[in-house]
Amino acid sequence: MNRLQLIYKGKTGTRVSLQPLAHALLTNKPLEKCLLLAGTDDAPLGDLFTIKGTLDKDAVDITIDVGGAHLWHAGADWQRGTLRINGEGGDYLAGGSAGATRGMRGGLIHVMGNGGNHIGDKMNRGIILIEGSVGRACGKRMLGGTIVVAKAYDTHIGHAMRRGSIFLLGTPQKNTTTTPLPQDPRFTDCGAHDLPFLQMMTRAIDTLSPTLGKTLHKTRNWQRYAGDSIVAGKGEIWLPT
Amino acid sequence: MNNNGVHIEDTFAEAFPMKVARLVITADTPAWAQHAAVAMTGFATSVIACGCEAGIEGTIDKKETIDGRPGISVLLFAMSDSQLAKHVKNRCSQCVMTSPTSALFSGFSNQHDKAKKVPLGSQLRYFGDGWQISKVIDGVRYWRIPVMEGEFLCADHTWQRPGIGGGNFLILARSRAQALHAAEKATQAAQGTGVIMPFPGGVVRSGSKVGSKYPALIASTNDAFCPTLKGQVKTALPNDVASVLEIVINGIDEESIRSAMQRGINAVCQLGKQNGIIAISAGNYGGKLGPHHFPLRKIMA
DSSP, rough: OOOEEEEOOOOTTTTOOTTTHHHHHHHOOOOOOOOOEETTTEEEHHHHHEEEOOOOOOOEEEEETTTTTTTETTTTOOOOSSEEEEEEOTTTTTTOOOTTTOOOOOEEEEEESSSOOOTTTTEEEEEEESSSSSSSTTTTTTOOOOOEEOOOOOSSSSTTTOOOOOEESSSSSSSSSSOGGOOOOHHHEEEEEOOHHHHHHHHHHHHHOHHHHHHHHHHHOEHHHEEEEGGGGEEEEEEOO | ETTTTTOOOOEEEEEEEEEEEHHHEEOHHHHHHHHHHHHTTTOOOOTTTTSSSEEEEEEGGGSSSSSSSSSSEEEEEEEHHHHHHHHHHHHIIIIITSSOOOOOEESOOTTSSOOEEEHHHHGGGGGTTOEEEEEEETEEEEEEEEEEEEEEEEEEEEEEEEEEEEEEEEEEEEEEHHHHHHHHEEEEHHHHHHEEEEGGEESSSOEEEOOOOSOOOOOEEEEEEGGGGGBBBOOSTTTTEEEEEHHHEEEESHHHHHHHHHHHHHHHHOOOGGGGGEEEHHOOOOOSSSEEEEEEHHOOO
């Protein structure tokens, strides 16, 4: 399998929107010419990132070394293949384009560091693995797919989610006003379970991230919370018991 | 040809094309996987009246199953695509979904050039009455159907491919007990990947011929091999044969059947003439039934 590596070489602290990346992968245009928003200006991807390796459009496998960049909209409209992010995932990870009714539509996004706010907004399919913590509104307006968060989570988790699954392996962020799920009126406690699906999910994630897999393997029973009830949602949040 | 005093007749087994699907059933314990598999493969001995032929192919270690639980592999054969889809759906919904702790996965991929989709969870999900949840993992869609015991986890679909039904050989023995003992040895040895023996215990005592004196019947007793009719009909049995049992083998390809027949016949021949085994023969219809022929002497050469 061919892998493509994007190593950030721009100014430290620059806000880089990766929103056009998923669309660029669908065209025959050279990737280095794909225009990204860096700060307030457009810049070709080739000016911001060193590109190593080759892109296999049939089996997309891209690794981004974030370096000093401040990413946002990484993995927006992601449809297939794997996107690995070495560093902070940034805000609006795996969301959709402006006005889009759906966000991520398939594949895998694996963030080695923390995620930002609004991860998986309107996510429809696929898997997001976050090895660190996430900010506010993770899984907001989610329509499907799976998000796994290894560490802490913040307020408005699963806000207005209709379907989809969020696995929270950590605890709420300190110094926030997060309502613990058992007291959160948006979500209904459906009890603790040990299901074949959870075992299958654990095994699948173990092959993608041994670190997360190790934590998942420790949990036999999972507490299920269904919601978000404000949209009559049938989504679910799983917490280890 | 003679093997340990057992005469191998110069004949061939005649088999016919079928469609086959492989299903993997898992459960919390091997016993519950077995319960589901046994129920699912019940009343599936012959397409003559059952509509399909099914059997347990083998057990799968929990390290090798998708959900990490003990599993059983089942093969289900039918004469057409539509019959296969119908029986897979009916049997999975009534026998596997109902069985405690069970989960159901596809045993075939789409790698075969003639692979076709067979619906599983894509049909069974409606039982969830809107509470079913779909998950795509590694490109495969699974359905989680809420049931009273917890959840029934089921692959969205499995795949079918061309298979072969009706591979067989006949054990001609001096007594009923000796024939039965040899048949038990044969089925144990023939069991393996890619084949099933759909009849009770893998053994048939009522082998059939095509047609009947009664117009309504499409098959009737194979009188040439009935020991009690020796003298009354044109018999195929030597004088000293008092009992005949047939091993019917369905397989995913010719090689699987050939190999299973070889293992089974070898096991019978090891018992030898001293244990009452007189000869090995095979059922065929003069080449009129199917294109797959398995000559006994070539297999045992």
